[in-house]
Amino acid sequence: MSLTPALSVLDERVVRARAGDEAAFEALYREHAGRVYALCLRLSGERGRAADLTQDVFVRCWEKLGTFRGESAFGSWLYRLAVNVVWMANRGDRRREDKVMPVAEPDLHERGMTSAAAGLGIDLERAIATLPAGAREVFVLFDVEGYGHEDIARMTGIAVGTSKAQLFRARRLLRERLER
Amino acid sequence: MNEKELQDAAQRLPRSIEPPEDLWPGIRERIQRGKAGKYRRLVWVPLALAAGVGAILLLRPRGETWTVQRVAGAPRVNDAPLGGSGTMRVGQVLETDDSSRATIAVGGIGRVDVQPGSRVRLVRAEATDHRLALAFGGIHAKVDAPPRLFFVDTPAGTAVDLGCEYVLETDSSGRGRLHVTGGYVEFAWGGARSVVPIDAYAETRAHSPPGIPYVADAPAALVVALDSFAFASGGAPAVRAALGAARSEDAISLWHLLSRVNASERGAVYDRLAILVPPPAGVTRAGALALDQNTLETYWGRIERIHFRIVVLRGIRNVDARTGRSRD
Numbered sequence: 001m002s003l004t005p006a007l008s009v010l011d012e013r014v015v016r017a018r019a020g021d022e023a024a025f026e027a028l029y030r031e032h033a034g035r036v037y038a039l040c041l042r043l044s045g046e047r048g049r050a051a052d053l054t055q056d057v058f059v060r061c062w063e064k065l066g067t068f069r070g071e072s073a074f075g076s077w078l079y080r081l082a083v084n085v086v087w088m089a090n091r092g093d094r095r096r097e098d099k100v101m102p103v104a105e106p107d108l109h110e111r112g113m114t115s116a117a118a119g120l121g122i123d124l125e126r127a128i129a130t131l132p133a134g135a136r137e138v139f140v141l142f143d144v145e146g147y148g149h150e151d152i153a154r155m156t157g158i159a160v161g162t163s164k165a166q167l168f169r170a171r172r173l174l175r176e177r178l179e180r
Numbered sequence: 181m182n183e184k185e186l187q188d189a190a191q192r193l194p195r196s197i198e199p200p201e202d203l204w205p206g207i208r209e210r211i212q213r214g215k216a217g218k219y220r221r222l223v224w225v226p227l228a229l230a231a232g233v234g235a236i237l238l239l240r241p242r243g244e245t246w247t248v249q250r251v252a253g254a255p256r257v258n259d260a261p262l263g264g265s266g267t268m269r270v271g272q273v274l275e276t277d278d279s280s281r282a283t284i285a286v287g288g289i290g291r292v293d294v295q296p297g298s299r300v301r302l303v304r305a306e307a308t309d310h311r312l313a314l315a316f317g318g319i320h321a322k323v324d325a326p327p328r329l330f331f332v333d334t335p336a337g338t339a340v341d342l343g344c345e346y347v348l349e350t351d352s353s354g355r356g357r358l359h360v361t362g363g364y365v366e367f368a369w370g371g372a373r374s375v376v377p378i379d380a381y382a383e384t385r386a387h388s389p390p391g392i393p394y395v396a397d398a399p400a401a402l403v404v405a406l407d408s409f410a411f412a413s414g415g416a417p418a419v420r421a422a423l424g425a426a427r428s429e430d431a432i433s434l435w436h437l438l439s440r441v442n443a444s445e446r447g448a449v450y451d452r453l454a455i456l457v458p459p460p461a462g463v464t465r466a467g468a469l470a471l472d473q474n475t476l477e478t479y480w481g482r483i484e485r486i487h488f489r490i491v492v493l494r495g496i497r498n499v500d501a502r503t504g505r506s507r508d
Binding site: 026037051054088158160168 | 182183189190191194195196199201207210211214278296318349357381397398400401403407
């Protein structure tokens with residue numbers, strides 16, 4: 001019998017968590033929390049909200065684990081779920097899109113970034129947080145996370161054309177803000 | 181910083197950022213609360229079923245009603261859980277949470293699939309006015325009826341069915357998008373309207389005329405310019421950007437711009453449109469600039485026929501977007 005590579009290496013912790021083992025699920029949380037939090041932080045642009053969203057993602061993950069069949073890596077599945085959770089949360093309050101986040105959040109994302117080379121990264125993180133919501137979401141998914149426009153359209157329900165337009169807008173705004 | 185440097189910098193950002201605090205205790209608590217809730221729900225299921233049957237008998241709707249079918253999750257009608265199927269009457273509200281879906285049978289003329297996270301109210305259920313109000317969320321509507329019998333009110337305006345299939349999404353502030361997947365839909369607000377044909381989109385915002393429609397593969401620069409013009413007071417620079425980015429395939433956008441721009445910009449819009457899709461007989465520059473109704477409708481007739489041929493013959497024939505003729 002041949003299994004797909006993903007199925008053949010299905011993480012034992014996933015199997016146990018799917019059966020209701022909280023300790024196994026905690027281990028999965030410990031492994032993936034940083035990546036999920038980074039995604040929530042960049043997609044939402046707010047640290048306080050990112051923590052709540054991260055919790056929401058893992059609670060939803062627990063509820064949906066039964067539907068995970070191992071067709072992809074658990075992490076890929078989880079990150080797509082995270083995108084979906086954040087997107088749905090943002091949709092409820094799209095007025096936020098017009099809100100420009102204050103640039104003065106000096107410690108935003110600075111944890112662990114001490115080298116001079118990290119300077120541009122810090123500036124970019126701050127600039128990303130100031131983008132309008134729609135542009136920020138597409139920029140993070142495309143340029144930071146590496147999803148394609150088709151993937152973004154599938155995950156979020158927006159049109160491919162809109163995704164391209166938002167990316168164009170985000171890059172233009174970022175270049176303007178970083179050159180100030 | 182150029183585009184390449186920006187993309188390189190984005191790819192160098194750390195993939196992982198530690199949360200400021202340990203979030204696991206909160207997650208565990210919510211998981212355990214969910215388990216407890218599940219068991220409590222099991223206990224209450226027979227009682228809830230009995231109460232539900234009683235409520236249905238007591239509160240049977242009278243007058244015009246539409247059938248509602250649960251598709252997934254736990255949709256609610258007027259705050260009451262919807263079983264397998266039920267009805268909505270005028271004034272009642274269907275709500276779906278983020279994992280629920282439902283389908284509304286629109287009288288005998290069509291159906292509306294209600295997406296997760298939506299609130300829909302039945303406003304009118306008359307032979308000549310089938311009307312829903314979408315407060316927020318999304319619907320997929322498919323209607324098989326003469327034009328202007330089915331309407332969906334949103335915080336930004338009203339979608340008027342012209343014989344079509346479409347997806348309409350909005351948030352509670354009116355920010356949304358209409359995507360037409362069959363036929364035509366008109367989106368109207370305060371006397372302004374956009375006619376959106378198959379395979380095209382229009383953005384919506386509250387207190388603003390509807391967005392200028394654009395085709396699914398419109399250049400990003402055009403979409404941005406149209407958005408700026410319609411919703412960000414982009415004015416003449418946005419119009420110039422739109423004209424510069426538009427292709428023959430985007431004639432539906434420029435046709436809408438004709439009647440939305442200032443008189444001083446209308447000539448430039450007409451001239452660009454006339455290059456992209458030469459006007460048919462009977463259409464004159466003077467008539468278009470005066471917004472003569474017959475002139476605009478004649479021009480629209482040509483533009484929408486070309487658009488329709490491009491869409492339906494995609495993958496079969498190579499259609500010249502300027503003339504509508506097959507290049508094969």
